[in-house]
Amino acid sequence: MIELNELTKRYGETVAVDRLSFQVRPGRVTGFLGPNGAGKSTTMRMMLGLDRPTSGEVRFDGRPYARSADPLRHVGALLEAKDVHSGRTAHNHLLWLAQSNRIPRRRVREVLELVGLESVAGRRAGQFSLGMSQRLGVAAALLGDPPVLLFDEPVNGLDPEGIRWIRDLMKELAGEGRTVFVSSHLMSEMALTAEHLIVIGRGRLLADTGMKEFIARNSLTFVRVRTPEPDRMHQVLTERGITVTRAADGALEAVGDQAATIGELAARQGLTVHEVSVQSASLEDAFMRLTEQDVEYRSPVSRTVGQQGERQPTGQGKES
Numbered sequence: 305m306i307e308l309n310e311l312t313k314r315y316g317e318t319v320a321v322d323r324l325s326f327q328v329r330p331g332r333v334t335g336f337l338g339p340n341g342a343g344k345s346t347t348m349r350m351m352l353g354l355d356r357p358t359s360g361e362v363r364f365d366g367r368p369y370a371r372s373a374d375p376l377r378h379v380g381a382l383l384e385a386k387d388v389h390s391g392r393t394a395h396n397h398l399l400w401l402a403q404s405n406r407i408p409r410r411r412v413r414e415v416l417e418l419v420g421l422e423s424v425a426g427r428r429a430g431q432f433s434l435g436m437s438q439r440l441g442v443a444a445a446l447l448g449d450p451p452v453l454l455f456d457e458p459v460n461g462l463d464p465e466g467i468r469w470i471r472d473l474m475k476e477l478a479g480e481g482r483t484v485f486v487s488s489h490l491m492s493e494m495a496l497t498a499e500h501l502i503v504i505g506r507g508r509l510l511a512d513t514g515m516k517e518f519i520a521r522n523s524l525t526f527v528r529v530r531t532p533e534p535d536r537m538h539q540v541l542t543e544r545g546i547t548v549t550r551a552a553d554g555a556l557e558a559v560g561d562q563a564a565t566i567g568e569l570a571a572r573q574g575l576t577v578h579e580v581s582v583q584s585a586s587l588e589d590a591f592m593r594l595t596e597q598d599v600e601y602r603s604p605v606s607r608t609v610g611q612q613g614e615r616q617p618t619g620q621g622k623e624s
């Protein structure tokens with residue numbers, strides 16, 4: 305188990321990580337989610353002892369992280385995929401890592417096979433695509449057969465087959481009882497991989513929750529109403545105590561699953577409606593809502609739930 309206790313990192317005025325405390329348990333994939341600049345990489349670097357915390361600490365099974373003679377046997381990590389000696393072949397890169405961590409030579413072949421790079425083992429790592437570099441990084445992380453694995457944005461640059469491969473691999477590693485901690489800025493990706501979720505924004509903890517609970521708590525349903533008389537409809541709905549917002553395209557969005565009530569109210573008031581449809585906000589929307597206040601660089605148009613024009617179609621809307 306990994307335990308963070310009030311972990312803090314300042315760079316001058318910037319508080320990159322702000323009194324972060326949480327635990328990462330073995331036997332499951334824990335997703336580490338946050339928008340760009342939230343402090344994920346800084347946290348992971350401190351977990352690995354690559355950055356010194358301003359205050360607070362990280363403990364592995366109750367002990368403070370100490371640089372050991374063979375760190376790859378304890379914690380495997382994929383941070384910067386392109387962080388390899390570009391002139392070395394993939395095989396020699398891994399061999400050099402194995403030798404400096406007292407790992408038997410035969411393990412190099414094993415991990416090359418495991419990540420599907422055996423046919424390009426003799427090629428220089430500098431010529432690798434981002435996807436191939438990611439695979440080489442995963443091979444390096446697995447080299448020492450460590451009980452703890454940290455992956456920073458591992459699906460970056462991978463094609464759909466590669467993405468599926470890494471998802472399955474992470475679940476498999478967790479299934480073997482290892483501690484698997486993986487960062488991402490994509491909620492949709494995490495929903496398919498992680499069983500537990502840690503969300504941060506501006507270095508602070510925003511959520512520490514099971515994935516199922518997060519989905520249950522954040523799946524927001526609303527009814528989209530299109531009418532040539534939006535002002536009157538708005539008034540009718542609010543008078544009935546229904547919370548209504550206006551979407552970018554002029555449609556009304558009423559919180560809750562009340563399509564029947566809305567249809568009846570419209571009929572009673574003689575209001576024409578062109579659409580009454582139940583919609584579900586995506587998990588990505590829930591994540592955006594959670595981190596809205598904590599995004600370092602915001603797009604000029606801020607996203608709000610229900611702005612139809614900006615949301616990816618969820619495919620969950622149904623006419624009623």
Ligand SMILES: Nc1ncnc2c1ncn2[C@@H]1O[C@H](COP(=O)(O)OP(=O)(O)OP(=O)(O)O)[C@@H](O)[C@H]1O
Binds near residue numbers: 318340345347489600
């Ligand atoms: N070496 C550094 N010097 C100064 N500021 C830094 C340094 N490293 C990170 N920061 C700042 O700390 C904050 C957190 O950065 P970090 O890279 O950890 O975030 P992140 O969640 O990993 O984001 P991304 O997904 O974009 O990599 C940002 O404001 C960043 O600009």
